[in-house]
Amino acid sequence: MIFSCSVFHRTYLLNNTFIQLCSEIGALSVACRLKTGLRRKTMMELKIQLVPTGEIILPPGKNGESYCQNCSKAVGSDGVRVMMESALTARDRVGVQDFVLLENHTSEVAFIENLRKRFKENLIYTYIGSVLVSVNPYKELEIYTKQHMERYRGVNFYEVSPHIYAVSDNAYRSMRTERRDQCILISGESGAGKTEASKKILQYYAVTCPASEQVQIVKDRLLQSNPVLEAFGNAKTLRNDNSSRFGKYMDIQFDFRGAPVGGHILNYLLEKSRVVHQNHGERNFHIFYQLIEGGEEDLLRRLGLERNTQQYQYLVKGNCPKVSSINDRNDWKVVRKALSVIGFNEDEVEELLNIIASVLHLGNVQFGAEESGNAYITTDTQIKYLARLIGVEGSVLKEALTHKKIIAKGEELMSPLNLEQAASARDALSKAIYGRTFTWLVNKINLSLAYKDELYPANKNASVIGLLDIYGFEVFQQNSFEQFCINYCNEKLQQLFIELTLKSEQEEYEAEGITWEPVQFFNNKIICDLVEEKFKGIISILDEECLRPGDASDLTFLEKLESTLGGHAHFVTHKLADGKTRKVMGREEFRLLHYAGEVNYNVNGFLDKNNDLLFRNLKEIMCRSENKILTQCFDREELTDKKRPETAATQFKNSLTKLMEILMSKEPSYVRCIKPNDAKQAGRFDEVLIRHQVKYLGLMENLRVRRAGFAYRRRYEIFLQRYKSLCPETWPNWKGRLADGVSTLVKHLGYKPEEYKMGRSKIFIRFPKTLFATEDALEVRKHSLATKLQACWRGYNQRSKYLKMRQSAILIQAWWRGILARREAKRRRAAANTIRRFIKGFIYRKQPRCPENEYFLDYVRYSFLMNLWRNVPKTVLDKSWPMPPPALAEASEQLRNLCMQNLVWTYCKRINPEWKHQLEQKALASDIFKDKKDNYPQSVPKLFVSTRLSLDEINPKVMQALGNEKMKYAVPVTKYDRNGYRARPRQLLLTANYAVIVEDGKLKQRIDYSALKGISVSSLSDGLFVLHVPCEDNKQKGDVVLQSDHVIETLTKVAICADKINSINISQGSIKFAVGRGKEGFIDFTPGSELVITKAKNGHLSVTAPRLNSR
Ligand SMILES: Nc1ncnc2c1ncn2[C@@H]1O[C@H](COP(=O)(O)OP(=O)(O)O)[C@@H](O)[C@H]1O
């Protein structure tokens, strides 16, 4: 996955958001993203990246794929990875970039020659395995740009040229992948570049780690804590213009996404003595100069300061006000800005500066001596300023500076101080104020860097990378207590290095049963013991002298040392030394043979500095200060606490022990800084100085162990756990012995026998390359694992979803079926009830209405009404009507009537006058003939006409004769003579007042209606009828016998015209009629088969009429 990683990181340049996103979702998903389609795309974008050194130039090929210029291997197809090592430029490959590759690895000369070659080419970094050796270039190199950082991100460190970023990235990745806290130990003597290296590391994390808005604040604060701490804790020394005068161990805390979320700083023993005294050519802490040079006029006025460092006693001792490499004015601005980034408000800054100014004023407080020798203060202005700045009463301060409070027999006495005592009391106060303020400052920074749990509630266990930048080994002309402590600290660190890289490594090989040729090295434990051993160590002896009642002094301390340690191989004094050494040693000095060289320490001030005492009354006055920072620094409890505080050396020793514990608990990476010359000059390679450092840093031994040893080791279970997925036999679980599992695994991976060794509980891998190849394989494997995981997870997810849905569906179905079944049951129950009621009702139907039958009756009633509603007659002629149940007979009848009335009424409303007239006539005909005359039914459908003869058919003479009389009806008839019954055709005309019988234009007979006595007609189907007229009238010759084909119509018309409805006689048998005066005739009617009208033998007219309707 090396290649993918590099692709991935180059992508960052092009697609920042993507990477940020990727880092946030975690490495596994990144891998997936890369696999799915992104690879090709990024390849296209990978074109050229120009970085000043060690660049890899990848011009795009024809099809967009990239080729590495140096190795000409196609990049991009799976499995082919750019061996960046071979892609390093010629310049990068000056000498060897890893001393392990030196042909003559035991030769110090070759070692130094390699360093020199690279140094000349500005290649300041070289590895010994994983240890980085860095030579201070003393000039700005273009190797710390953002591009460089990107280039080292996520790349295994043998792939790119050695760099502090590679070490940083390696530690970061180890932290993330192995979830183990890391620490980076930077060592080297003063001015070798430790602080610079630690800053570079911090910057690297700040730029390359994923960041959110919250994290950005933390990053800024982490970065900005540096200038503040440097201003207050660094100073120009002879060795280094920006020498750290305190030890610093900083924890950077990372959350699970790898984003820095907090930090914590531990500070170690600040060189307080520098506040009051500096060696020649050295300066006080930077902040004093920065304030005076850079402080605004206003501010200086408020603080009572002048813009002239020469005015201040504490700044003139070293006689070095200006340093060419330092711009105090600019630094002041940087510090002010940093303070506000860290979260100092204006008031706090003001109070802090008040303290810095008051230290300067304190330095200027001068004393005179009275005759008695008692000191008094000669500089009142200073006291005035001090009183205001610290917020104490001037007179009290004055007294406190010149007196000492003694408690004798429970009484407090003020004992005056002499000139010397007063000056040292003043200096003690200055040191105490400055020292404690510095500690307060560190605490304040820690508060602002604190990992705020509530912001990241899910990340309780953040991983940590610790950065140790502590003062380097120091040798001056005059070395004092501070140098003693500093060099002791360096001994301890060297001891740790030896423990972890030389001693324990070799011990481990032995313990693990690896055949091993021991490498000899100098173990400095003997020096550590010389300093720190209980009872016999220098610190113990010093403490003892400090606590001892009586006239203990620095010299008695020296004597004690001589008597206790005389004869120790690493300890010499003037008295104990041989003649040659004696020449270069003062009588007040003792010499320690440190791992890094010999140092003469002057015992002057050792006791005082170790006691670090401040007169009680000075402490009291500080407790009463109105300055908020000072009240926090000087706790009142301290005044009442009777216990003697631990001495400075013991405190330091204890804090170092704790530091060692912290470092031991983490996985270390080393940066060994080398100083190329004492003159801080660029390009000068002082071979003697460098050889000395190479020697005491134990680099050669380190190299030898490295060459013979193994780059990497892991306990079997951890190794197996991490890589087991790379071998089918060990994946997913190995059941047998761990060693067998690892052995199977590495064989499967194709490890060659010389590449690894199997120990008792660990596997040892000789070359980093082998491990990195395995890591690559794991990266590749992660893709398929991720895919598998994804698939399993998706499957599981979908199945759970499916099961849930199925469950829900079943539930819904069950409910729905329940509802349906209940509905059905209800319906059936209701149906059964209905049937039951119906049957019961049927049984009781004849009973009066009672509960048993009411349903049935209602139902019958209802169904009758519904039936009626559906089948109600639509026309008057429709006589149908449903059969009502007995209970409704009456109602039915009424309804029927109503219905009929309604139908009739509707019918009548629609009828026209002609039809009405017709019907009236028909009704009349019905009244007269219905059921009486046989041919009546046949006449019903035939409409009555207004006349059977048109005017053309009637002789006009007749019409004339009628005169005004209007003709109402005319019909052709047959007249039968009264005597012979001869049939003669005639016309019968009806007018309003009479009827006339017409024969061809002659009015043969007129019958007035008034004279018409009656009309007779047979009940048979014949058309004969007799008009009876009075016989008395002469004009009348008797009744008239006529025959009409439309007998019903004709007679009806006659009845209407003559108003003789009731005068029509329908005879059943014979009709008698009058023939002239006194004589009578008869017409006999008999039913027969056809109509025959003849004169019968008896003289009657015989009519045989067919029977049309059987009655
Ligand atoms: N990597 C570097 N590049 C350029 N200059 C450096 C580098 N490292 C150190 N220096 C120079 O050396 C000086 C001393 O380095 P510093 O880190 O303060 O030393 P130390 O902390 O080891 O005493 C710095 O002020 C700087 O000028």
Ligand SMILES: [Mg+2]
């Ligand atoms: Mg430093």
